[in-house]
Amino acid sequence: MNAKLIFGIAKSLLLARWKQTLVAAVGVTFSIAMFITLLGFMNGLNDLLDGLILNRTPHVRLYNEVKPSTNQPVNASPDFKESYNFIHSVKSGVTRQEIYNSGPIMQAVQADDRVLGVAPKLSTQVFFNEGTIDITGIINGIDVEEESRLFNFQDYVTAGTAIDAKNVSNSIILGKGLAEILVADIGDVVQVTTSQGERFPLKVVGYFQSGIQEIDKVQSYASISTVQKLLGKPANYITDIQIKLKDMALAPALAKEYSQLYGADAEDIQTANAQFETGSSIRSLISYAVGITLLVVAGFGIFNILNMMIFEKMDSIAILKATGFSGRDVNRIFLVIALSIGFFGGLVGLVLGFMFSVVIDNIPFNTAALPTVKTYPVNYSPVFYFIGGVFSLITTYFAGFFPARKASKVDPVEIIRGK
DSSP: OOHHHHHHHHHHHHHHTHHHHHHHHHHHHHHHHHHHHHHHHHHHHHHHHHHHTGGGSOSEEEEOOOOOOSSOHHHHOGGGTTSOOOOOSOOOOOOOOSOTTHHHHHHHHHTSTTEEEEEEEEEEEEEEEETTEEEEEEEEEEOHHHHHHHHOGGGGEEEEOTTHHHHSTTEEEEEHHHHHHHTOOTTOEEEEEETTSOEEEEEEEEEEOOSOHHHHTTEEEEEHHHHHHHHTOOTTOOSEEEEEESSGGGHHHHHHHHHHHHTSEEEEHHHHTHHHHHHHHHHHHHHHHHHHHHHHHHHHHHHHHHHHHHHHTHHHHHHHHHTTOOHHHHHHHHHHHHHHHHHHHHHHHHHHHHHHHHHHHTSBOOOTTOTTOOBOOOOOOHHHHHHHHHHHHHHHHHHHHHHHHHHHTOOHHHHHHHO
16 A cells, blocks of 8 residues: 555544644653653763772772782692691781882883873872871872873862972872861971881872762872882882773783783772672663663553554544555554654654753752762763664554554454444
8 A cells, every 4th residue: 555645544543633642742752851861860970980980990900919928838848749738827928019120011011002001100108297196198109190191180189280299399189188187288288207207298289089088088199209209219119000991891801911921910990890880780770771661651651542542443444444455554554653653752752851961961069079070960872862762663663563453453344334
């Protein structure tokens, strides 16, 4: 049968019961709009949390872990060579904390095509002296420029300038919580005592705020040269090599490869943040589940409306079949009706979902814990809109499939005889 004629009849049936059609379309529109809004907001929240943790974490970290030696003296004895030796209270041996030959290792890793960048790091525990009280803290010696390029360090410096840690001699950027404990303003000098008992004055050039309060009460940052000076170590003394990859999924395999190649311990980001990634995945799964549930509910609404339309239009269907329309033609007419509701309702829903997302994205969200965040986070990924549009068509197709098949099996003789 002529496709134009089928579309014309479907249009007439839609407009004849326009109130029911509008109710069905509004159901699809509301479902799609909520689907887009929910997914955009939840994934924006995930991106925000990823920025707080994952973006500040190297994909692969090379270091020397303090651990007991696997080869104990008893294992080397000929008398116990063929025995199983159980050793209790094994103590950690003399472990070299710095990475041996760190310079050539960083050059070799940087030359790897899979690597985006390499940043050295040196951490040490210290005491911040506040009068007669010693406050435990950690100073991280970093290459400020590489740390900013790879891990967005400058975004978390809420006062002062990140590069001042490199340009100003004997300077430090304090965690915001630690600065409040020490009552230290920018330009003040804080006294630091190392684990060797040496005391050094450091000038405060900025505040660092990660968004995690407990970390900000302990962590502080300085240039690598400043921390090496505190510890009395040479310029090649590095305890961590932080590696950022072009593809984060390669981290577990590369961690094993680099560990064997360079004789150091290696930790990948998936292992270090397994629980955090699980939480993000669950939040995304819940968002998709709720959105799809809304679409399914809208599909049942369309199913009921089409069933009612078929019941009311039995005589019209009988006339169509009596004048030469086949069951397949009638089937197509009602599928066109269902898909039209899904298409136009879904299209308006996508637009409304985008508008709702923009509204949420402009709502002020000011909190002392997240100084870099000014509004609620929203993700505008085109994938969400594509999924929403496809699901609106799929849901409405199946909602119209069974009523359409029922209409195609109507016997015109019985309907006309009944009339």
